Amino acid sequence: MDTLHLDQQNSGLSGTSRRAFLKGSGLLLGFALVGGTTSTVFAASASQVTEEEVTAPFAPNGFIRIDPKGIVTLVMPMVEMGQGTYTSLAMLLAEELEVDLDQVQVQHAPPNNALYANAILQSQTTGLSSSVRAFWTPLRQAGAVGRTLMIAAAAKEWGADPATCKAAHGVVTDVSGSKRLSYGELADAAAKLPVPAADSVKLKDPKDFTLIGTPAKRVDSPMKVDGRAIYGIDTKLPGMRVAALAISPVFGGKPKTFDEKAALAVKGVHQVVTTDEAVAVVADHLGAAKKGLEAAAIQWEDGPNAKVNSADIVKQLEEKSRQPGAVARNEGDAEKALSAAAERIDAIYQVPFLAHATMEPMNCTVHMQKDSCDVWVGTQVPTLTQMVLEGVTGLPKEAIRIHNHLLGGGFGRRLEPDGTVLAVKIAKQVEGPVKVVWSREEDIQHDMYRPYYYDRLSAGLDADGKPVAWTHRIAGSSIFARYVPQLFVNGLDPDAVEGAAEPPYALPNIHVDYVQVEPPGVPTAFWRGVGPTHNIFVVESFMDELARAAKQDPVAYRKALLGNNPRALGVLTLAAEKAGWGPPLPSGQGRGVSVAFVFGSYVAQVAEVEVAADGAVKVKRIVCALDCGMSVNPNTIEAQMEGGSIFGLTAVLHGAITIKDGRVEQSNFDNYLPMRIDEVPVIETHLIKSAEAPGGIGEVPTAIVSAAVTNAIFAATGKRIRTLPVDPEMLKTST
């Protein structure tokens, strides 16, 4: 596993080399008829997402390109992996630039931290539900700079005062409305004007927004319903070959023997390539490559992790979590308050390793040449990838060109460049471009997993049932220690405790600490919802335990502790109301609630479940209430609430990666089960109108849904789920 340091990628920025883009047959042309009206009617022959790096005379900053033909290109600093970023970020730019969304095309940004870094993550990284939060101001400013220049160019042409001119729909008009110039017509003249500083231009008053806050259509939808969308795996290059690979089933193992002759005997196979950890078969097509790989009958040298088992990993966590850890929060005297409490409650919670299982399996296309390396991939971290490849190739950054793509799912998997590094190691041994495609089995068995966490909690209640003490110890792998070591200080991983150190409740004596325990032979990484996905499950389940111990209604109990938190109270009240909280459900059914402040947004959910006599859990309905500040695109927000909830539900009901003899036991969708259409509940979202700055969305529902469901299971059965995924055996009432 290559060690990654995110901090390193912030240094030494350079301009982007113009790529010698080798187009396959997937050439996509943008359409934009500025000044006229276009619409994203179905079956438009062109696409709104371009693979090309667009150049145009009018390019006042990294985000806007307008050419004299009127083609408006918006360069997307963050990647589109389904979350709707290409639409919401384009809306921020278009609102201030004064163009319509159907007048633009969007382009994947090349790697360039100086132009495209996310201010929250300090690099060109898409993650932590931060895209809209990080670019809310910079992209509106960038758009306003463009609009200001267009108006200035028109005013100059007319000898008019710019203050009397107006821009709308990509056209500038004078005070009388009789003179009109389109942005295309103005592009050359505007390009010659001095560019004002981003923070000197006036931004629109939110009450004048015409695009932000509307359910605008996604720019990437039309191309995704007729097969035109190009993901990394769809890369086509002249002379390109494809490779299938097998990585040592035990992490850290290596190939021992294989039958190269048998592999080469398969029709269409050209070459067998090895790296330290893998064997790849290069062929004309993946059918031949896979067949060749099978024929190669690889034997492996398992290495030091051959005896690793899940049970041992859990035992290690159980033992190490008995010792105090790095303190994330300590207020009052929790131990003292605990011993003086009228009632004490203790619990251990556990959540498993999880794979990402993006629908687009890991893949990467590389053309390695003597003095350059071209990479076609969908990645959440283009600049980090480029930096890591400097080490792998020995080439300077300028010689490493990353051609980013739409992502067929990210969920954190594509924050890791391991697949690209492996592809480059293979490509170094191959003449011409080669596309390396992982099988689903390789994708699941050589993922980097959401850590297994082991949590110990204790709480003390006073005579009225109110919590007077709260202790929470989290034990598990630290992703920060590997990924951003400069933020791993004194043994504390801020991600591992996020959502646990600062619950939204008034808790007078609270102690939260973290014990780093690294599992041998199991690489760990960020997974949708990161720290909060684990912690909100634990905190909101345990809070439910306290409410039950106090013999109080779980919503009322929480409300009493949220007195100083009006936005949290607001979402909790709304979710309870919309879900019809209160009246009891029939036997075997129950409602559960969960509330949190995560990724800058306040969210509450009420889940309704039914548990059958055989222990099978049916989640029937989920009601979400969300206060994410100002909405950029309410339709995308709702879509994320639906999809993010299902992503979390899948983990609650089915998700577990287990290790036996150093190998991941799961391999495909028959034993690492995704939720399917016949299983999913109805999900409804209620948005609270707010003038606050926007919060994050993509990971919010994933983080909160688990506890809502397991609390509902408790309401239905009286059984507390403290270990995920839910085990139906435990809920069985019939024999």
Next chain:
Amino acid sequence: MAYTLKINGTAHNVDVDDDTPLLWVIRDVLGMTGTKFGCGAALCGACTVHIDGVATRSCITTVDSIGDSAITTIEALGATPQGSALQKAWLDLEVVQCGYCQSGQLMSAAALLAETPKPTDADIDSAMSGNVCRCGTYQRIRAAIKQAAEA
């Protein structure tokens, strides 16, 4: 061995082993990338195409099993009445997120509507539960199928 495949109304000559899955012929040999690879074992439906109108997982369908049957892929789906109604409904309801599974979802949905023009929820469950969407767009897929059925 040489095969002539009828795909979207056009004959294509390919020379591959008999047991080559159709998916790789479509994607790698013929370069039509709208049909997706997801699992290689008929567990996710991303590779769904129509063979003589029947929704078929191309990742486990070998090229020697096809004969002169007509293959339809996502690239030509819009030419069918069900296909274009579904694509329109998909856009109206903003079904798509990452989009990677949606070619397969649409192919399965089109085969469903061709056979059952007014599907019930149970019909939809049965026809669509072989198609995985990790973004979780299922609720909108269901609504879009119903909308297309009314079109």
